[in-house]
Amino acid sequence: MNQQHPAPDRPAAEPAEPVAPVAPVAPAEPAGRPPRSLRVILVALSISILLAMLDNMIVATAMPTIVGELGGLAHLSWVVTAYTLATAASTPIWGKLGDLYGRKGVYLASIVLFLAGSVTSGAAQTMGQLIGFRALQGLGAGGLMVGTMAIIGELIPPRERGKYQGMFASIMAVAMIGGPLLGGLITDHLGWRWAFYINLPLGAVALVMVSSVLHLPRRRGRARIDYPGAVLLTTGIVSLVLVTTWGGSEYAWGSAVILGLIALGVGALALFLFVETRAPEPLLPLHIFRSGNFSLVTGIGFLLGFVMFGSMIFLPLFQQTVQGASATNSGLLLLPMLLSMMLVSLVVGRVTTATGRYRWFPMTGGLLITTGLWLLSTMTTGTGRLTTGLFMALVGAGMGFLMQLTMLIAQNSVEMKDMGVASSTATLSRTLGGSFGVALLGAFFNRRVTGSLAEQGAAGSSARDAGPDGGLAVSETGAQLDPASLAELPAAARAAYETAVAAGTHAVFLAASLAAVGAFVAGWFIKEIPLRGGTPAAPPAGARKDAPVPAGA
Known part of the structure; x- marks a missing residue:
């Protein structure tokens, strides 16, 4: 690893205590294989990140049963929202704590917090308790996500890190596909x-493996934690996530609550x-944004999240409503996209x-996602599942280039001391x-579906009136009829609704493709800064061979 020097305007950390770190290079094992200790750590990190990603998928399947036992239907959405808010708000704080005090202790604390939230959520006796304990669990999940990435960034040089990309892409695919199935079986x-409770044995294994095998330098930051910054950033993140969660569903977009939250x-x-x-x-040290590469990939990441989560919500809706696919194994509907991504x-x-x-990879990824x-x-209503699967595979391939x-x-664009915040x-x-993608694309979808039903006259009115409580079911993820109501519609009304859903998905994916153009354009401006570690590749034409590994692009 490169020697790191503290920034001149920041307090220096105390010298790291000598330890026996896991060597990320030159393993004393067969070529192409990482040291056994590193493999053990990677397994532990994979388990941890799987817990964080899988949890919401499993819980979503169990929600009808939970409501049936605990009641509190009016607060159902908060079981997911509390987890999401806590995860998003705590993510930057966990990253900075790892930079200041060392990643191992902070990471172990996040695992313990996540497991504590899991135990208390499983023991909840009221919906209010469950919401509070889910927030506790979300705080731990934020540390699991960023801690895993930061530890990987510290153990493995960027040049060698690409070999492990597929493993973490596989974890996402397993979570998306297996989560609903596992949730149904458990429930x-x-x-x-x-x-x-299923999190406990897995989390305990990760806890033991990380605590016994992972060895990283300890840090004792002398500077005080930036409490004002933490409060302001948390307030900003929570407010904007609530805007995307409540806008168009709990409150109208132009309501005082939504406008107040935006302000x-x-x-x-x-x-x-x-x-x-x-x-x-x-x-959040603002100097990391002096790196052109870091700023660009941060923007690309935002746009990738925008189109990725939108696609994963509206594709199953189209397949279930228009193409008649079963919702039982909904994760399998995304298989073409997730496999190609992996x-x-x-x-x-x-x-x-x-x-x-x-x-060239970010540009290629942006182009494939935009095209897909x-x-x-x-x-349209006549599009077959095979055609849809091919289009999905194209989008997934683009995500594979970028994920x-x-x-x-981002990690290669900063110094090691800023690995956590990066x-x-x-x-x-x-x-x-x-969050923004689901909210904004959901608004496009709702408007187009209701508009299409109105355009189709009597048949559209029949479809609209078939919804629960005499109307169309509208939520942040779109306007939809439940399968039972859809099956009971007259043929003309059912056709009208399927046409409306097809029109809504047209609006969603057209808007998403325009957003993906931004990722494609941003990819053109990324500079190929040599990756740290490993054997240096030949420098690009016009680049100096002795060009330093920068904190900026």
Whole structure:
């Protein structure tokens, strides 16, 4: 690893205590294989990140049973919202704590917090208790996500890190596909409380493996934690996530509540930026944005989250409503997209490690996602599942080019002392992009569906009147009829509704493809900064061979 020097305007940390770190290079094992200790750590990190990603998928399947036992239907959405808010708000704080005090202790604390939230959520006796305990669990999940990325960034040089990209892409695929299936099995055979208790044995294994095998330098930061920055950033993030959660569902977009939250969020973030310029040890050091590469991949990550989460919500809706697919195994509907994402991510990682070259990958990914989303926008009521699957695979391939590579470029653009905040910023940008994507694309979908039903006259009115409580079911994820109501509609009304859903998905994917153009354009401006570690690749034409590994692009 490169020797790190503290920034001149920031307090120096005490010298690291000598330890026996896991060697990320030159393993004393067969070529191409990481040391056994590193493999053990990677397994533990994989378990931890799987817990954080899988939890919401499992719980979503168990929610009807939970409501049936605990009641509180009016507060149902808060079971998910509390977890999401706590995860998003805590992500940058966990990243900075790891930078200041060492990653191992902070990471172990996040695992313990997540497991404590799991135990208490499983033991909840009221909906209010469950919401509070889910927030506790979300706080731990924020640390799991950013801690995993930061530890990987510290153990494995960027040049070698690409080999492990496919593993983490596989974790996402497993979570998306297996989560609903596992949630259904647990709820039916063990009870909904085991949807939370299932985290305990897995988390305990990760806890033991990390505590016994992971060895990293200890840090004792002398600077005080940036409490004003933490409060302002948390306020801004929570306000904006609530806007995307409540807008168009709980409250109208033009309501005083939504406009007030927007003003609060924007004002808090503006004041946060001002405070960070004067804090001795800022929560988010603004100097990392001097790197052109870091700023670009942060923006790409936001747009990737925007289109990715939108696609994962509206694709199953189209397939279930228009193409008649079963909702029982909803995760399987995304299989073409997730498999292509996993395979491409694996290939991109291997190529990046072998060659050290990566500049063309973000551009290729942006182009594939844009093309795939545009093709999805052309779907009609006559589009077959095979055609939809091919379009989805194209989008997934584009995501495979970008998912892990954006994190790699972000981490390679900063010094080691800022690895935590770089990882947390990249993670947070994708999370916020997903929140905004679901909200805004959902608004497009709702407006287009209701407009199409109105245009179709009597048949559309019949479809609209078939919804629960005499109307169309509208939520942040779109306007939809439940399958039972849809099956009972007259043929003309059912056809009208399917046409309306097809029109709504056209609007969604067309808007998403326009957002993906931004990721494609941003990819053109990424510079191929040599990746740290490993055998240097030949420098690009016109580049100096002795060009330093920068904190900026």
